[in-house]
Amino acid sequence: MELLEQILSNQNMNEAYVRVYKNKGASGVDGVTV
Structure with missing residues (x-):
């Protein structure tokens, strides 16, 4: 299986998603929220 297939x-x-x-979509080390 290709890497992209595994990722998707x-x-x-x-x-x-879980x-x-x-x-709760909190930001990570990059400071970007979802």
Whole structure:
């Protein structure tokens, strides 16, 4: 599986969404909020 396919997989995108939802879109080290 190519790297881009892994990054854009449904499982990975869902895990990323859950992380953002749990931290309420708070900014990270770059100071950018979602």
